[in-house]
Amino acid sequence: MKYDIIIIGSGLGGLTAGAKLAKEGKKVLLVEQHDRPGGCATTFKRKDFTFEVGLHEMDGLDRRDMKSKIFRDLGVFDKVQFLKVPEFYHFTNGRCEITIPHDPEKAIEILTDNFPEEEKGINAYFDQILNARKKAKESEGKAEISLGEFLDSIISNEDLKLILLGNLGYFHDDPFSISLNYYSVAQGSYFQGGGNFVKGGSQKLSDYLSDYITQNGGKVILKHLVTEIITENNKAVGIKYKGIGNKASETETIYGEEIIANAAIPNVANTLLPREHGERLQQKIDKLELGASLLTVYIGFKKRAKDLGSRYYSTFVFDDSIKTQADIKDNNKGDFKDRSFTFIDYSQIDAALTTEEKSVGVICSIDYYSDWDKLNEEEYKAKKKKVGDVFIGKLEKLIPGIKDQIEYYEVGTSKTIARYTLNPGGAVYGFAQTPQRIISDKIQSIDNLHFASAWTKIGGGFSGAIFSGYLCAIDILRKSRK
Numbered sequence: 001m002k003y004d005i006i007i008i009g010s011g012l013g014g015l016t017a018g019a020k021l022a023k024e025g026k027k028v029l030l031v032e033q034h035d036r037p038g039g040c041a042t043t044f045k046r047k048d049f050t051f052e053v054g055l056h057e058m059d060g061l062d063r064r065d066m067k068s069k070i071f072r073d074l075g076v077f078d079k080v081q082f083l084k085v086p087e088f089y090h091f092t093n094g095r096c097e098i099t100i101p102h103d104p105e106k107a108i109e110i111l112t113d114n115f116p117e118e119e120k121g122i123n124a125y126f127d128q129i130l131n132a133r134k135k136a137k138e139s140e141g142k143a144e145i146s147l148g149e150f151l152d153s154i155i156s157n158e159d160l161k162l163i164l165l166g167n168l169g170y171f172h173d174d175p176f177s178i179s180l181n182y183y184s185v186a187q188g189s190y191f192q193g194g195g196n197f198v199k200g201g202s203q204k205l206s207d208y209l210s211d212y213i214t215q216n217g218g219k220v221i222l223k224h225l226v227t228e229i230i231t232e233n234n235k236a237v238g239i240k241y242k243g244i245g246n247k248a249s250e251t252e253t254i255y256g257e258e259i260i261a262n263a264a265i266p267n268v269a270n271t272l273l274p275r276e277h278g279e280r281l282q283q284k285i286d287k288l289e290l291g292a293s294l295l296t297v298y299i300g301f302k303k304r305a306k307d308l309g310s311r312y313y314s315t316f317v318f319d320d321s322i323k324t325q326a327d328i329k330d331n332n333k334g335d336f337k338d339r340s341f342t343f344i345d346y347s348q349i350d351a352a353l354t355t356e357e358k359s360v361g362v363i364c365s366i367d368y369y370s371d372w373d374k375l376n377e378e379e380y381k382a383k384k385k386k387v388g389d390v391f392i393g394k395l396e397k398l399i400p401g402i403k404d405q406i407e408y409y410e411v412g413t414s415k416t417i418a419r420y421t422l423n424p425g426g427a428v429y430g431f432a433q434t435p436q437r438i439i440s441d442k443i444q445s446i447d448n449l450h451f452a453s454a455w456t457k458i459g460g461g462f463s464g465a466i467f468s469g470y471l472c473a474i475d476i477l478r479k480s481r482k
């Protein structure tokens, strides 16, 4: 049997591509190594709690956002409910405390009230991020600058820069190595369209897209690992795959007209393609760096955190040792006891992740695979426990009394993400979006092999992966009409 489309991986990029292609009549096969679809967009259950693996907030879903069009096209809004997040984020660093709304006009007002002498810089910041695409076009051909350089050029007050960088971890770990253009488009979308959470957790969205593929004549196979992309005459023509875990089976071969890799591009180069093609692809991505990973403490509370003194949906706590933006990267790379973090309190919205009385929250920080990969199993477990306790101690400092109300917690590291997504280094946003990156053109490998994931030009996050999947499908549909 031959498929029109074979997709390797069921992250949002793979699912979106598969859903669109299945809708347009293509016979789709999607193969996923995990036991559920979604990649980073999944949930897991412990006791009474449904833990959201990743999503804090997804930007946009306003009129201008392309995701609104994509979700309408795929019928997502009929079956999946999105909840608006009440504020963009609350920021605290021991010296200042401020809540940033999603509405840019209100945000400008609050920031200007707090930093009247920086009015010009605040306006320049919002002019940049709200007109990001236009600004990026205007700067075409010029050397790109970093976000950190831009902030230094418009604002003097270091705390104000830190406040604006509160949610930097949504994209990267260091203001001086993230492209201003990339950041501006993504941050601008949060300010233009607000933030959204999927009611019941992002698994609802992933399950919907997976079911949509099967309802439109496709097939989704879970717990099967793709081990090879088969090529003939410089074309991708099929895959080899085998069942794993309790589905362990012999390797099978299946052929398809077009192959889409949702799997990380470095893995396509290093493990999936035959050597000569893999080496050629590797040369194209050699200079690209892996993006950041994240550590999460998943917490189930006996009561609703909002009844325990928690006041915000997301609170970014910067360690007070961070005095300037230049200290951010060192803090991320430093000891966990000083590491900045965010606390997401899902009880602030009707998230439907547990019973009426209880609630779910997560503590999240930047994380590096190198902090974990050399440890043996026991050392790894012990360190996870220690780091979990460190972050819970920090949460207790933020919201006194909350620690006693914890019913369950569990730590997921960059190693956990690598295990469930196979992403190298547990990267959650694909390649780092540095100003020097050369993902400006589509990364091409061999004919009939396409990429749809956070690892493509558009970058990571829910939006990046969804756009990349949809655009990949459109490319294939155009090609097949020729």
Ligand SMILES: Cc1cc2nc3c(=O)[nH]c(=O)nc-3n(C[C@H](O)[C@H](O)[C@H](O)COP(=O)(O)OP(=O)(O)OC[C@H]3O[C@@H](n4cnc5c(N)ncnc54)[C@H](O)[C@@H]3O)c2cc1C
Pocket (backbone or CB within 6 Å): 008, 009, 010, 011, 012, 013, 014, 031, 032, 033, 034, 037, 038, 039, 040, 041, 053, 054, 055, 056, 057, 058, 059, 224, 225, 226, 227, 262, 263, 264, 267, 294, 295, 296, 364, 417, 420, 421, 422, 423, 428, 429, 430, 452, 453, 454, 455, 460, 461, 462, 463, 465
């Ligand atoms: C803790 C955390 C918090 C986050 N918070 C946010 C947030 O608030 N907002 C936001 O927008 N984004 C957030 N993200 C990022 C976002 O979730 C990801 O960037 C995005 O979902 C990545 O999608 P993807 O399509 O690239 O695939 P991935 O999610 O990386 O999934 C790839 C899939 O391919 C499968 N696969 C890989 N290789 C193979 C193979 N050989 N055979 C079979 N299957 C294979 C994997 O098992 C996996 O399911 C967060 C992520 C994490 C982990």
